[in-house]
Amino acid sequence: MSGFLTLDGKRALITAGTKGAGAATLALFRALGATVLTTARSRPDDLPEELFIAANLTTEEGCASVAEAAHRRLGGLDIVVHMLGGSSAPGGGFAALTDADWQQELALNLLPAVRLDRRIVPGMVGRGSGVVIHVSSIQRLLPLPQSTTAYAAAKAALSTYSKALSKEVSPKGVRVVRVAPGWIETEAAVRYAQRLAEQAGTDYEGGRKIIMDGLGGIPLGRPAKPDEVASLIAFLASDRAAAITGTEYVIDGGTVPTA
Template sequence: MNMNNQQQTEQNLAGKIALVTGGTKGIGKAIAARLAAAGATVVITARNQPDDAELPYHFIEADLSLTKDVTRVAEEITAQFGGVDILINNMGANTFPGGGFSTLNDEHWDQAFQVNLFSSVRLDKALLPQMLARKSGVIIHISSTSGQFPIWESTMAYTSAKSALNAYSKALSDEVAPQGVRVVTVSPGLNKTEAMSYFLNDLAKKAGISVEEMTQNLFNRLGGIPLGRMADPVETAELVYFLVSPKASYITGANYHIDGGNYPVVR
């Protein structure tokens, strides 16, 4: 059975409410589509309206680096849906200057942690009580392989925040597992997304080389990718779908790397 047929026939998320943050583009968009295909009612958030106005999801415009927007999102979801069964904390950004410590100021560091760590912490805190009351629910934190494989010249602030997210996710999973809520981290490697395209174009422009050369340089800097390519976001979404499904009912506290074999050590 191919993947498309599986998506059409497996409705094991029917009746579930899923929130996917950063759900209008890239990995988040692919996750939202996969959960909807499995029968979930999907809510998405992003800072801007989706390019595709026909997306069949409930959309909430919000900047989750702001406490007030996290509160507003949680209140709207609670009022309309009574809470969520699945929370995908996918928001994140690596939009901070490259070049190492000397290029990063306090504002850069603060924004990196607001977007990549504290947005998840606050949203979890707002929506977890309803999960705990039902003694069921799944939270997925979308991290990055860079959280354990820092590249100082281009991702110092981002990778520091993602590393903190990994530690927080593990601690939270230990706290809430006895009460029936699973918490799992997914760490994608390089995914072929718009954000990655912008990132590579910016690096290439600064280095005065082609995007193709910069892409190969990045592969080399990471030590190579055995599968020889970036992931399609759909592939990452498929892992997330499995982890929130009943098939993964005994999985919590883990950090799943999906990186084409890039991570260089046994783990």
């Protein structure tokens, strides 16, 4: 067995691979030898056009176009990594959430994975091999009731769906794994910490502490970095993890007190 990690010869789709942990995962997959496509609504200037599929994955039509483009360009997929997620729901607790807010959170955090898998996984099953990685969140275990109720519920649904899919397709050669990050220090997270710092009259480290305290503390003392999340995903997608399926890997610096 090779002593190093490789994705040489693998064909992969990474959703939301233009920013943050998604961009770090895209870069690492390419460095490890994979042929990679990613998708978002618009392509950043620094991303080569041949790596990109423009689509709105919150719609059924957008998911269909991505699956068709991936098959057309690569002839099939060996790995799909569902990085897409986020929340724009208002704060204020459960009573502040409208039906439209709930629908939006489900449309972003659950349904893209369901719709893409429905179109991609049968090809993996037909070949008897493939890897599906669903990126969930520790929020499914530790929701923040004032701000992330709908997001956390959508990620919990994604996790349950992922487990069910793994039980169905693992006997047919397709591995399904979940990755649950905590707070990741992405560009957006840095800007958020800076805003909190300005509001509190403190520095960036003070802003980071406000976020960490809001999560109940991070024993490691810092958030995860995008490259660290990417490294975990790359390992799980590789043949080095060939006996791993149906489970979840938390990368949160110890935020979740129990597993």
